Amino acid sequence: MVLSTCSGVCCSDVGVTAQKENFRRMMRTVETLSDLGPEMTAEREFAQTAQSMLSALIQAAGASEGVLFVFIEKPSMLNSIATSGFALIPEPSVIPLLPRHVHALGSTQGAVLLSHSSYDTFLSANGNVAPELFKCVAPLKVSGKLVGAVALGRREGDSPYDEEGLQSLDMLCHYVALSVQNHSLTQTLAQRVAENLRLMASLHGFYDSALEAFATAIDVKHVNIHGHSLRVGRYSAAIGEAIGMDMNEVAALRSAGYLHDIGKVAVDKRLFGKPTTLDPEEFREMADHTTVGHQIVTGVNFPWPRIPEIVRWHHERADGSGYPDGLQNEDVPMQVRIVGLADTFDAMTSARPYREPISLGATLNEIVRMTPLKFDANAVHALLIQIRRDAVGGNRIPLLEDRSAGNLAPTDVDHLAATLQHKISNGRSYLT
Numbered sequence: 001m002v003l004s005t006c007s008g009v010c011c012s013d014v015g016v017t018a019q020k021e022n023f024r025r026m027m028r029t030v031e032t033l034s035d036l037g038p039e040m041t042a043e044r045e046f047a048q049t050a051q052s053m054l055s056a057l058i059q060a061a062g063a064s065e066g067v068l069f070v071f072i073e074k075p076s077m078l079n080s081i082a083t084s085g086f087a088l089i090p091e092p093s094v095i096p097l098l099p100r101h102v103h104a105l106g107s108t109q110g111a112v113l114l115s116h117s118s119y120d121t122f123l124s125a126n127g128n129v130a131p132e133l134f135k136c137v138a139p140l141k142v143s144g145k146l147v148g149a150v151a152l153g154r155r156e157g158d159s160p161y162d163e164e165g166l167q168s169l170d171m172l173c174h175y176v177a178l179s180v181q182n183h184s185l186t187q188t189l190a191q192r193v194a195e196n197l198r199l200m201a202s203l204h205g206f207y208d209s210a211l212e213a214f215a216t217a218i219d220v221k222h223v224n225i226h227g228h229s230l231r232v233g234r235y236s237a238a239i240g241e242a243i244g245m246d247m248n249e250v251a252a253l254r255s256a257g258y259l260h261d262i263g264k265v266a267v268d269k270r271l272f273g274k275p276t277t278l279d280p281e282e283f284r285e286m287a288d289h290t291t292v293g294h295q296i297v298t299g300v301n302f303p304w305p306r307i308p309e310i311v312r313w314h315h316e317r318a319d320g321s322g323y324p325d326g327l328q329n330e331d332v333p334m335q336v337r338i339v340g341l342a343d344t345f346d347a348m349t350s351a352r353p354y355r356e357p358i359s360l361g362a363t364l365n366e367i368v369r370m371t372p373l374k375f376d377a378n379a380v381h382a383l384l385i386q387i388r389r390d391a392v393g394g395n396r397i398p399l400l401e402d403r404s405a406g407n408l409a410p411t412d413v414d415h416l417a418a419t420l421q422h423k424i425s426n427g428r429s430y431l432t
């Protein structure tokens with residue numbers, strides 16, 4: 001009885017002490033969690049967050065050494081994202097896993113103590129870190145799926161891991177697992193975006209080559225228009241570049257230039273070689289290349305949205321005198337105005353069955369004379385910038401390539417630019 005009473009009191013004391021200890025441990029874990037929350041959601045490098053999480057895990061288990069691993073699925077391996085306490089450990093530490101290791105880590109509930117007989121169950125010895133460094137491993141899982149692991153080394157004073165320490169560790173592991181998974185998903189997403197960009201870049205390369213071939217095919221109808229679409233593509237891109245458009249917009253302009261006359265595939269070949277100007281009926285048939293071209297490209301899913309508008313409207317003029325819709329400058333996007341200007345510039349400087357090519361100087365004079373009535377002043381200014389670069393010379397490939405700048409001097413281009421500026425400011429001069 002005494003024994004019984006005495007034993008009951010002692011057990012009760014021990015029980016109360018154990019409960020108090022458990023309560024303190026639980027409070028410490030809750031405190032750690034509340035400290036870890038802001039750390040995990042802070043806007044900073046994940047390496048720092050991983051280090052904070054590992055410190056919390058080590059502290060919860062009373063360990064002095066540990067490694068936080070992320071699980072990589074293909075090929076299966078644990079890759080360290082934070083280490084602490086070990087005197088000498090490779091960074092990153094890598095442990096390749098066989099399917100049986102993945103299965104064992106994925107199916108174990110909570111942290112497990114490691115011994116010589118169980119190392120090979122959970123970890124392989126084929127990595128750059130020996131599994132024997134670890135005394136305990138806790139898998140990190142989200143919805144039953146392995147996302148990482150924390151492996152702990154010796155404990156402070158080399159004492160064995162106790163049940164409460166492992167329970168605190170398990171509690172934190174749920175939260176750490178979410179953060180590790182979130183990081184892995186972000187990494188995967190970044191990889192996918194990079195892959196998509198690479199794919200898009202290769203597609204753009206494909207489009208460029210395919211459209212170049214297409215542009216050549218559009219212009220085979222007559223020797224006088226050979227190379228016209230390729231040149232309009234090149235001039236349009238150069239004008240866009242001088243205006244300050246980005247690489248994608250410049251690529252779109254080049255492609256639009258290649259395709260602007262695609263409707264000409266439906267025009268009678270005879271009209272292209274006619275040595276006199278077209279009669280009204282012939283002109284209408286020729287003008288229809290804009291609407292026919294529009295019908296052709298509308299059904300094609302190009303990576304650039306403006307192609308159909310450019311094909312339809314490249315003969316529109318700023319004052320509404322163009323065709324097919326009689327739109328004014330502000331009614332059409334800048335890309336349309338650029339291709340329209342490039343088209344006119346190439347047509348004027350090329351031979352026609354009924355006339356010789358017009359000289360570069362005379363062409364530019366005429367274009368400036370017709371601006372802003374027919375053409376967009378900013379586009380014309382950008383064309384003059386590129387022509388001036390040709391006139392100055394240098395190592396770059398000239399805009400005009402096969403047609404030289406003749407005897408056009410940089411000062412001649414400057415004069416044209418000043419005339420253009422004077423016209424668009426209505427003769428007003430501004431003193432600075």
Ligand SMILES: [Fe+2]
Pocket residue numbers: 260261289314315343
């Ligand atoms: Fe055209």
